[in-house]
Amino acid sequence: MGKKVAEILVEVLEQAGVERCYGIVGDTLNLFAESLDKSSIEWVHVRHEEAGAFAAGAEAQLTGGLTACAGSCGPGSLHFINGLYEANRNRSPVVLIASQVMSSELGFEFIQEVDFKSLFKECSVYCEQIYTPEQARRKVVAACQAAIALKGVAVLIVPVDMSHGEVKEDFPYRVHNAQPLIRPNDQEISDIAKILNEGQKIAIYAGSGCEGALDEIKAVADRLKAPVAHTSRAKDALAYDNPYNVGMTGILGNEAGYNAILECDTLLMLGADFAWRQFYPDHAKIVQIDIKPTHLGRRHHVSLGAVGDVKATLQALLPHLEENPDESFLGEFVDRYKKVIEETQKHLKPGHDDTIPASYLMSRINKYAADDSLLVADDGSPIVWATRHFDANGKRRIFGSLLHGTMASALSSSFGLQKAAPDRQVIACCGDGGLTMLFGELITTIQENIPVKIIVFDNGKLGFVEIEQKAEGILDTFTKLKNPDFGKVAEAIGLWGKTVNKAADLDGAIQELLAQPGPGLLNVIVNQLELVKPPMIELKPVVGMALYSARAILHGRGADVLEMIRENI
Numbered sequence: 406m407g408k409k410v411a412e413i414l415v416e417v418l419e420q421a422g423v424e425r426c427y428g429i430v431g432d433t434l435n436l437f438a439e440s441l442d443k444s445s446i447e448w449v450h451v452r453h454e455e456a457g458a459f460a461a462g463a464e465a466q467l468t469g470g471l472t473a474c475a476g477s478c479g480p481g482s483l484h485f486i487n488g489l490y491e492a493n494r495n496r497s498p499v500v501l502i503a504s505q506v507m508s509s510e511l512g513f514e515f516i517q518e519v520d521f522k523s524l525f526k527e528c529s530v531y532c533e534q535i536y537t538p539e540q541a542r543r544k545v546v547a548a549c550q551a552a553i554a555l556k557g558v559a560v561l562i563v564p565v566d567m568s569h570g571e572v573k574e575d576f577p578y579r580v581h582n583a584q585p586l587i588r589p590n591d592q593e594i595s596d597i598a599k600i601l602n603e604g605q606k607i608a609i610y611a612g613s614g615c616e617g618a619l620d621e622i623k624a625v626a627d628r629l630k631a632p633v634a635h636t637s638r639a640k641d642a643l644a645y646d647n648p649y650n651v652g653m654t655g656i657l658g659n660e661a662g663y664n665a666i667l668e669c670d671t672l673l674m675l676g677a678d679f680a681w682r683q684f685y686p687d688h689a690k691i692v693q694i695d696i697k698p699t700h701l702g703r704r705h706h707v708s709l710g711a712v713g714d715v716k717a718t719l720q721a722l723l724p725h726l727e728e729n730p731d732e733s734f735l736g737e738f739v740d741r742y743k744k745v746i747e748e749t750q751k752h753l754k755p756g757h758d759d760t761i762p763a764s765y766l767m768s769r770i771n772k773y774a775a776d777d778s779l780l781v782a783d784d785g786s787p788i789v790w791a792t793r794h795f796d797a798n799g800k801r802r803i804f805g806s807l808l809h810g811t812m813a814s815a816l817s818s819s820f821g822l823q824k825a826a827p828d829r830q831v832i833a834c835c836g837d838g839g840l841t842m843l844f845g846e847l848i849t850t851i852q853e854n855i856p857v858k859i860i861v862f863d864n865g866k867l868g869f870v871e872i873e874q875k876a877e878g879i880l881d882t883f884t885k886l887k888n889p890d891f892g893k894v895a896e897a898i899g900l901w902g903k904t905v906n907k908a909a910d911l912d913g914a915i916q917e918l919l920a921q922p923g924p925g926l927l928n929v930i931v932n933q934l935e936l937v938k939p940p941m942i943e944l945k946p947v948v949g950m951a952l953y954s955a956r957a958i959l960h961g962r963g964a965d966v967l968e969m970i971r972e973n974i
């Protein structure tokens with residue numbers, strides 16, 4: 406007797422190191438589900454497939470290992486799409502088993518037929534269908550191989566008749582997890598060194614490609630006397646135990662990080678693919694090192710682009726670098742960054758009448774979170790406060806939708822983090838908009854026994870959008886949210902739940918939440934009008950704010966404007 410394709414799929418996933426598969430079952434997936442149930446792979450039952458993709462992506466991002474999700478045909482697998490975009494952009498190795506209607510009906514608009522191949526093409530590194538049972542093992546191996554080697558999402562489309570197909574002659578195709586060491590060639594290393602050695606005001610801009618390379622970056626920064634600015638995604642890898650650190654640039658950044666990059670004469674970009682062109686210097690010489698050749702020079706024109714792993718490249722480069730005798734550029738920006746931190750600390754305090762600014766809430770989470778906690782924050786203002794006020798220490802990690810920029814990823818991502826790291830504290834910082842977008846996932850915490858700690862930044866609105874509208878001079882439009890008491894909702898579902906709205910109650914509530922053995926939700930009513938201030942003053946948003954204020958006053962909403970001023974100045 407031969408083997409069923411469904412069994413082969415599961416066998417290969419196991420061999421490729423998959424520990425969990427997130428999803429929702431359905432007719433075309435049933436045989437796969439039965440095989441999975443007999444395997445070592447854990448099935449995690451979410452309430453919306455998008456959440457399954459967020460969870461799988463976060464698990465893969467944390468562990469670097471392959472993680473799976475699986476869905477039924479048509480709408481079932483379609484639902485994964487936004488989470489798969491997120492995973493693919495984060496370079497998380499995830500494989501989706503997208504089950505499909507019978508092969509014989511494909512192309513006739515059969516009920517639930519969806520053309521997955523064209524649908525998932527853009528958010529994957531591999532998207533193929535199984536056409537005969539005999540090619541099943543080779544195809545699922547190819548899918549896993551692509552996800553691991555190209556670091557991204559692989560989609561394998563499996564028509565239901567293929568799942569049931571039997572294979573008599575099977576060959577030992579298997580997945581290989583190669584870890585090559587990649588760096589620029591010797592000539593390129595010497596060309597890079599020449600540019601850097603000629604620089605006087607040298608800065609380093611470090612991105613998420615720098616994970617694991619902090620020692621090498623510090624050694625290069627010391628030799629070149631270069632301040633190190635970093636992207637938001639690199640904070641947890643670089644913003645600790647690093648005397649050269651000047652924080653982030655970009656809208657989330659600070660004055661020192663922002664200006665160090667703009668004022669340097671030579672910029673060394675390391676594993677950074679920051680998208681906003683206005684934050685790059687126009688007249689500096691730029692050397693860019695990235696593991697992905699397609700990233701070279703795609704954001705800003707660079708003088709020299711080279712391909713390599715940051716750690717291996719810097720190890721090869723260091724012996725060629727000369728000591729920069731002038732420390733003044735480094736000294737100036739390190740001092741400026743110190744001042745930024747001191748100023749910021751002064752502002753992290755309760756609001757008027759004992760209210761809770763969201764930035765202050767994040768600073769208290771920062772105070773009480775475990776030394777090795779994993780924190781994930783929703784797009785919108787929670788991720789801004791997280792990247793600004795949640796400190797890195799080399800053990801903590803910060804996650805957010807920083808490339809795809811989707812709402813509602815925090816809660817579901819926290820599932821993947823907690824499943825992969827059951828002994829660590831996992832905190833999901835959710836917007837009230839983000840939480841309710843995938844509200845059903847609160848139930849997953851109970852069903853799947855996932856003890857995540859959820860903190861809702863309840864400002865009663867789509868706050869980040871409202872700030873954007875005001876900066877454009879528009880009155881807030883369609884941003885209000887009519888919320889239930891999320892603390893009570895949590896309790897009704899079976900989680901520990903509480904709502905606070907006074908700063909005096911906040912510390913106790915956070916500690917109580919974090920001490921819960923199971924899942925818990927702390928709903929914090931935060932100030933409605935705290936603005937996210939960028940590191941630089943630009944005319945357009947200032948004019949926009951003035952225009953908004955004038956319009957609000959004309960519409961009889963002068964009190965809102967006064968409140969905004971009171972909360973932010």
Ligand SMILES: Cc1ncc(C[n+]2csc(CCOP(=O)(O)OP(=O)(O)O)c2C)c(N)n1
Nearest residue numbers: 785786811812836837838839866867868869
């Ligand atoms: C899926 C999706 N829909 C819409 C947006 C646009 N958007 C970005 S932030 C945001 C508001 C988020 O509101 P909330 O979760 O309450 O966080 P807040 O900014 O209020 O703290 C919206 C609508 C998006 N990024 N993703």
Ligand SMILES: [Mg+2]
Nearest residue numbers: 837838866868
């Ligand atoms: Mg909100």
